Amino acid sequence: MQRHNIEQSIADKIRRVRSGVEYVRFPNKHGSVKQNEEWCEVTTKKGTQCIRFHDYHKIFRVPGLYEEIFHGRLACQSPFRVVRLLTDVVAESEMAMRDLKVLEIGAGNGIVGETLRAYGVPSLVGVDILDEARQAVERDRPDTYDSYLILDFTDVPEPQEEQFRSCKFNCLVTVAALGFGDIPPAAFVKALDLIEIDGWLVFNIKEDFVYESDQSGFAKLIDSLNRKQIIQTQAYRRYRHRYSITGSPLYYVAFVSRKLCDVPDEILQGRCESAS
Secondary structure, X not given: OOHHHHHHXXXXXXXXXXXXXXXXXXXXXXXXXXXXXXXXXEEEOOEEEEEEOOXXXXXXXXXXXXXXXXXHHOOOOHHHHHHHHHHHHHHOOOOOHHHOEEEEEOOOOOHHHHHHHHOOOOEEEEEEOOHHHHHHHHHHOOOOOOEEEEOXXXXXXXXXXXXXXXXXXXXXXXXXXXXXXXXXXXXXXXXXXXXXXXXXXXXXXXXXHHOOOOOOOHHHHHHHHHHOOOEEEEEEEEEEEEEOOOOOEEEEEEEEXXXXXXXXXXXXXXXXXXXX
16 A cells, blocks of 8 residues: 555544544643643533643544544554654565554554554554543554553553563664653663664654753763663654644654663663764
8 A cells, every 4th residue: 555545544443533523722822831731621522621732642542633633633643654764764674564563662553553544564562651541542442553552651660571581572663752851761761771772763853852951861861871772863853743733833853763772770870971
């Protein structure tokens, strides 16, 4: 199936999710609104409430609300753009999408997983910290993941870590989950540690978090991983992630990298100063 047809099929599925939403109203805002402070007013049969965009546990409880806000109203395109970049890079390698065993962290309600499946990924495990995310997947996309776990990657129990390693994942994916405290650098690094050498690292992050002035820790971490040749970035692309509630474009950067070696203890323990 051609790329356009794949993505059109997924977009159709997003629109068909059974919706419990009667009305969504954005506030009348002009000028600049911080992304992590955006909110909307949502009306369902149970009444009307105000929901912050980063209160994902509340959003996932309402069938179709995530799809309505981020895809229907704000034109989010990250699942397509990130997975598309992965397919381009994999096509130039010795591997194919059918060879990938994917661990997706911050999997949310499964739209990225659904996209990976549509592009031929046969093995896919999803992880999120919110049980509401798993419930949304079971409700709206029940056949997307081989398994879906609720887990905090800053504190992975030893039996669970052993199970992950036995799976021999060769691809780590996380989309729209870095930089705002949802997945901190320590959790991201721990997940990378569980991926096989020569595996893929696929993620996106708001462009502000890759600048030298970044305070989240991700700019320093990404730089350190590349400088120390723990990963090799093979492609990156700046693109419009979605629109803000004021209509301004929000730009993210998508990365596809190859894991070259085991993650050193000093980085796993958070000591990731850039090489001079």
